[in-house]
Amino acid sequence: MSRETSELTCIVCPVGCRLRATVEDGQLVEVQGNSCKRGAAYALDELCAPKRTVTSTVRVDGGFLPLVPVRTSEPVPKDKISQVLLDIARIKVKAPVRIHQVVAADVAGTGIDIIASRSMGRANAPRAE
Amino acid sequence: MRTVECDVAVVGAGPAGLAAAARAKQCGAGRVILMDRDRELGGILNQCIHNGFGLQLLSQELTGPEYAEHFICEAHDAGVETMLDTMVLEVTRGRHIVAVNRNEGLMQIDAKAVVLAMGARERNRGGVIIPGMRPAGVFTAGAAQRFVNMEGYMPGKRIVVLGSGDIGLIMARRLTWEGAKVEAVLEILPFPSGLTRNIVQCLNDQGIPLYLSHTVVDIHGEERVRGVTVARVDGDLRPIPGTEWDIECDTLLLSVGLIPENELTRDVGGELDPVTGGPVVTDEMETSTPGIFACGNVVHIHDLVDNVTREAWTAGEGAARLVSGQQPGGATIRTRAGDGVRYVVPQILHLDSLASRDVRLFMRATRPAERVQVEAVVGGEVVFSKFERVVRPAEMVVLTIPRGKVDPGKVSPNMAIPTTVSPDHAEGGPQPELVVRITPRDGDTAAEGGRKA
Numbered sequence: 001m002s003r004e005t006s007e008l009t010c011i012v013c014p015v016g017c018r019l020r021a022t023v024e025d026g027q028l029v030e031v032q033g034n035s036c037k038r039g040a041a042y043a044l045d046e047l048c049a050p051k052r053t054v055t056s057t058v059r060v061d062g063g064f065l066p067l068v069p070v071r072t073s074e075p076v077p078k079d080k081i082s083q084v085l086l087d088i089a090r091i092k093v094k095a096p097v098r099i100h101q102v103v104a105a106d107v108a109g110t111g112i113d114i115i116a117s118r119s120m121g122r123a124n125a126p127r128a129e
Numbered sequence: 130m131r132t133v134e135c136d137v138a139v140v141g142a143g144p145a146g147l148a149a150a151a152r153a154k155q156c157g158a159g160r161v162i163l164m165d166r167d168r169e170l171g172g173i174l175n176q177c178i179h180n181g182f183g184l185q186l187l188s189q190e191l192t193g194p195e196y197a198e199h200f201i202c203e204a205h206d207a208g209v210e211t212m213l214d215t216m217v218l219e220v221t222r223g224r225h226i227v228a229v230n231r232n233e234g235l236m237q238i239d240a241k242a243v244v245l246a247m248g249a250r251e252r253n254r255g256g257v258i259i260p261g262m263r264p265a266g267v268f269t270a271g272a273a274q275r276f277v278n279m280e281g282y283m284p285g286k287r288i289v290v291l292g293s294g295d296i297g298l299i300m301a302r303r304l305t306w307e308g309a310k311v312e313a314v315l316e317i318l319p320f321p322s323g324l325t326r327n328i329v330q331c332l333n334d335q336g337i338p339l340y341l342s343h344t345v346v347d348i349h350g351e352e353r354v355r356g357v358t359v360a361r362v363d364g365d366l367r368p369i370p371g372t373e374w375d376i377e378c379d380t381l382l383l384s385v386g387l388i389p390e391n392e393l394t395r396d397v398g399g400e401l402d403p404v405t406g407g408p409v410v411t412d413e414m415e416t417s418t419p420g421i422f423a424c425g426n427v428v429h430i431h432d433l434v435d436n437v438t439r440e441a442w443t444a445g446e447g448a449a450r451l452v453s454g455q456q457p458g459g460a461t462i463r464t465r466a467g468d469g470v471r472y473v474v475p476q477i478l479h480l481d482s483l484a485s486r487d488v489r490l491f492m493r494a495t496r497p498a499e500r501v502q503v504e505a506v507v508g509g510e511v512v513f514s515k516f517e518r519v520v521r522p523a524e525m526v527v528l529t530i531p532r533g534k535v536d537p538g539k540v541s542p543n544m545a546i547p548t549t550v551s552p553d554h555a556e557g558g559p560q561p562e563l564v565v566r567i568t569p570r571d572g573d574t575a576a577e578g579g580r581k582a
Contacts, residue, residue, distance in 0.1 A: 009329045013184045016325030018519070035518070052330065053180045055192055056306065057278055064169070066281045069178035069194050078334070085306050099198055117178060118194035126169035127201065 003029075008046055012038045023047045051075035055117070056088045058103055063095035064126050069117040070103055076110050083108035095122045131236045135160035135210075136452045137445075138226055138240035140217045140393065143172020144434050145425025145441040146246035147200040152445025153244070154207040158452050162238060163204065164212045164228060170204070171197030172248060174434070176275045179299050181326070185435040196434060220245070220393045224420050242420050242448035245394055245408070246441065249387035249426035251296075257385050259291075261348030264355075270296040270384040277303060285380025289357050290314040291345050295323040295432065295523075297384020302331035311337045312376050315359055317344040317366055320497050322386075322523050324432060345381065346373060354379050387430045397421050404472040405429040411461065411477040412488050413447030414440060422448050429474050429491065432525055436491065443489075457481040462540060464490065467506065467566030471495045471522070478563060480537040483530065490528045494520040494567055503528050506564040507535055520567060528565065535563065 003024045010017040021031040021043035028044040045051055053075045057067040070091075076084055087107050097103075097120045104114040119127040136158040139150040142165035150163040169175065174182070177193030184190055187199065204211070215230040226238040251269040268276075268284050274296060276282040286309050290297045293316035301311045314332060319342050321328050332339050340359070346368050347358035361372040389407040399416040400409040407428040408416040414424050424444035425437045450456050457479045464473040471493045482488055490505070497519070503526055504514040513534045520526055 009325050011326035011329050013181075013326075016329075016519075016524070033518075052334070053190070054306075055179050057178065057281070059281070065279055067279060069192060069278060071178075071180060071192055081306075099195065117192040118175070118198055127198065 004047075006047060008043055010034060010039045010042050012036075012042045019043050021047060050078040052078055052081060054081055054084050054088070056085060058088060058091040058093055058114075060097060060120060061092065061094045062122055063097065063120045064123060065120060068093065068097050068103075068120045070114050071117050072107065072110075073102075073113040073115050076108070076112050080108050080110055084110070084114075088114060095120055096125070131233060133162065133236060133238045135162045135238060135240050137161045137242045137244065137448045138224075138238050139163045139244040139246055140220065140226070141165060141172065141246035141248055141425075141427070142167070142170045142211065142213075143246065143248050143425065144174055144197070144200060144437045145248065145427070145444075146172070146244065147197070147204050148438045148441035149244045149246055149422070149424055149445040149448070150209040151200065151204040151207040152442045153242075153449045153452075154204075154209050154445075156446050156449035158242075158449045161207075161209045162212060162240075163209050164215045164217055164226075164238075166214065166216045168214055170201045170211060170213070173271070176271070176278045177299070178278045179303070182434050185433065186438055193434075200438070217393060220397050220421070222397055222418055222421075242422060242451045244441075244444050244448055245397075245416070245421065245423040245427055246425050246444075247390040247393060247427045249389050249430060252383070252386040252388055254383060256388075257291075257383065259345050259348060261345075261357075262350055264348070264350035264353050266350065266354030266380045267348065268380065268382055270294070270300045270382045273300055273380075273382050274303070277307060283307060283309065284382070285309065285354075285378070287312060287378040288380045288382060289345070289359075289376055289378045290382045290384055292316065292384035292386070293321040293323050293328070293339060293341075294384035294386060295327050297382060298323045298327040298331040300382060300384070301337050302335055305335045305337065309380075311335070312378055313337070313359070314339045315343040315345060316341050317362055318342070320521070320523075322384075324523060325521070344368060348381060349375075354381055357381055387426060389427050389430065391427060394423065394427065402429075402472065402474075402476060404466070405474065407474075409476040410474065411447075412443075412475050412479055412482045413450070413457070414444035414475065415447055415451075417477075420451060429472065431491075432523060436525060436527065439489070440491070460537070460540075462507070462535075463562045465562045465564045466492065467564040469495055469498065469501070469520075469567030470565050473565045478535075480535070480540060483535040484533060484537050486532045488530045488532075490530065490565060492526050492528065492565055494522050494526060497521045498567065498569065500570050501567050502570050504566050504568060505530055505534075506566065507540065507562075512563075516570065517567075526567070 005022040008019040055071040137153040174193035174197035182196040219227040273284045356377040360368040399418040422444040424441040
């Protein structure tokens with residue numbers, strides 16, 4: 001049986017609680033210092049399968065701006081981030097773009113989509129047509 | 130010159146202006162006009178493509194553009210009129226605004242209430258006085274953010290970031306993710322200026338070293354930055370001779386603080402707070418000039434947009450109340466930053482407001498501390514306090530005083546002062562103040578905080 005206690009800073013929200021979490025055989029057995037229950041879930045994820053939301057931009061053809069910001073629809077495993085970024089670099093979309101439109105499905109085999117973080121119209125329309 | 134009349138005019142369409150305009154309209158103001166010099170609504174949120182916005186207010190983790198779009202839709206739905214590419218040149222005490230844009234030329238906007246929401250500017254190289262050459266490749270972090278996230282340019286390939294403000298931390302990760310090498314982040318203070326979560330996910334995750342108590346003492350390169358010399362600093366923030374070393378880089382980003390943009394506020398002639406750099410405001414977010422309100426980074430620098438929106442709602446409600454003639458009047462008391470507190474906003478509280486509703490105070494700690502009580506003191510008596518496990522200068526502390534905690538009857542009449550008069554800090558006599566202080570919690574054991582998963 002492996003039992004390990006780690007010090008972590010929770011990044012779920014800007015409060016940044018400092019956690020002391022103990023994991024035994026892939027199970028969280030104790031967490032201290034969290035001020036909400038999301039902290040416990042974060043500690044388990046962070047110690048057993050760390051994940052991050054990836055945010056970036058993709059090129060957009062004929063848009064108000066040359067780029068539209070995007071993000072992963074959910075946090076992706078940390079070890080997939082490089083591949084996710086490489087995949088994002090290859091995406092190109094056409095204006096107009098709707099907010100939360102899927103610009104690439106199932107990125108890097110994670111089952112998670114890349115979605116637009118804003119609406120973008122054509123040349124003279126910042127957010128709408 | 131065309132003259133436009135409206136109930137509420139809002140200057141600046143970032144998160145503060147958007148929320149203030151929408152809320153004023155929702156609270157019954159007639160015509161509400163929202164002006165911005167940029168080509169679209171949303172302000173700096175549009176370039177903040179990272180996540181972490183809206184957790185407190187909307188219970189979801191949004192990126193800056195999503196947060197902006199939420200409040201742009203709300204302003205449109207409320208019936209706010211917008212004027213883009215419009216530069217406000219002057220705001221007068223009488224609430225006449227002179228503005229200019231390409232289609233209309235000069236115009237005058239006469240408003241019953243004005244909300245100032247111009248935000249802040251970044252401190253630049255001139256503001257921190259770094260010796261050395263003046264080559265290309267020195268950018269503020271926010272300028273680099275706009276290049277990378279909105280224009281599609283990379284500022285460089287090997288980056289050093291001076292200052293551990295949030296924008297610098299966010300850009301360290303962003304540039305790493307776009308293929309640049311971030312060599313180091315340097316912070317002159319012995320503690321980080323940015324949020325802890327950003328230290329973790331932007332630096333620790335990417336393996337970028339953070340050097341506390343360090344600064345840049347020289348910039349090398351003639352046409353383009355070739356490197357910087359860094360040194361450790363002493364307790365007075367002076368570089369320690371003999372501790373210098375060189376870092377090769379082609380770009381230096383500065384994340385060394387924001388300065389509230391108060392040129393228009395100064396024109397109006399209201400009282401400014403020397404610590405925040407912004408106007409002195411009441412619990413309605415009204416400045417010391419009647420009918421001129423202010424909210425967001427123009428008042429004091431925030432670290433969370435959620436708090437900007439909350440503050441802007443207060444300003445919007447205040448402006449709507451003024452238009453409908455329902456503003457609170459009567460006596461006020463001053464707030465003052467006591468031990469452990471650098472500043473408090475708002476600086477002026479109506480006794481009526483304290484009696485009739487919850488009043489939110491925003492403050493910053495002077496230094497990091499653990500297990501403290503944040504206390505509001507009137508006439509030597511603690512009227513309300515709350516426990517905080519950790520306070521850090523980088524993270525704003527909010528103390529919401531529940532209504533009725535400050536009994537107007539207990540505040541002696543000579544403690545209360547009219548809004549427009551400066552406080553009398555005479556020693557000895559009754560202080561017309563509500564003092565906020567952060568004090569260590571005595572005799573405390575580590576009983577609190579531990580929770581089983």
